[in-house]
Amino acid sequence: MILSKIFDELAILLLNFALVMTAQEKIQIEEKIVAYLRTVIDPEIAIDVYSLGMIYKIDLEDDGTLNIDMTLTAPNCPMADFIIEDIHQKLNSIPGVTSLNVNLVFEPEWNQDMMSEEAKLELGYL
Numbered sequence: 001m002i003l004s005k006i007f008d009e010l011a012i013l014l015l016n017f018a019l020v021m022t023a024q025e026k027i028q029i030e031e032k033i034v035a036y037l038r039t040v041i042d043p044e045i046a047i048d049v050y051s052l053g054m055i056y057k058i059d060l061e062d063d064g065t066l067n068i069d070m071t072l073t074a075p076n077c078p079m080a081d082f083i084i085e086d087i088h089q090k091l092n093s094i095p096g097v098t099s100l101n102v103n104l105v106f107e108p109e110w111n112q113d114m115m116s117e118e119a120k121l122e123l124g125y126l
Contacts, residue, residue, distance in 0.1 A: 002089050020062045020063065021062055021064065021096060025096060026060055026062070029060060029064075029094060029095075029096040029097065030058065030060055030097070032094050033058055033060065033066065033091060033094065033097075034050060034058070036090045036091055036093075037050040037055055037087070037090075037091075038050045038051065039090060040083060040086045040087050040090060041086075041087060041117060042054070042079065042083060042088070043079050043082065043083075044072065044077075044078075044079055045072075045090065047115075047119050047121070047122060047123065049070065049083060050116075051115065051116045051118055051119040052073065052114070052115055052116075052119055053063065053110065053113075053114025053115050053116065053119075054070050054071060054072065054073065054110060054114075055069075055070050056069040056071060056105060057069035060097075063098060064096050064097055064098030064099065065098060065099045065100075065101070066091060066097045066099070066100045066101070066104045067101045067103065068087065068091070068100070068101065068103065069103045069105050070087075070102060070103070070104060070105070071104065071105055071106055071109075071110045072104070072106075072110065074109050074110075075106055080104070084102055087102055088100060088102065112125060
């Protein structure tokens with residue numbers, strides 16, 4: 001009985017150890033996250049959410065849990081559900097992402113200064 005409990009605890013420890021990613025794996029996954037976010041287009045503006053500056057935080061934990069803080073260009077954006085669902089579908093498909101939390105935040109409030117130079121150029125702000 002005691003030996004069985006020790007084997008069970010050892011198996012859990014080994015499983016948890018196997019789920020922790022290396023620094024190199026984490027970097028590769030984070031690069032994929034950004035690349036995938038660049039494919040999520042705000043349909044009203046026709047520019048991706050990453051270039052628009054709508055992504056405030058990308059936090060990939062060692063166990064593969066991904067936490068995203070993002071905002072919208074306007075609090076009452078009619079495409080919010082569509083954009084968030086697209087993010088979920090794309091980021092959940094990345095190998096190594098074990099769970100995903102997309103947190104919608106409105107502080108700081110989004111403004112045009114948050115856009116990349118490329119997005120500003122495309123929209124005619126430069």
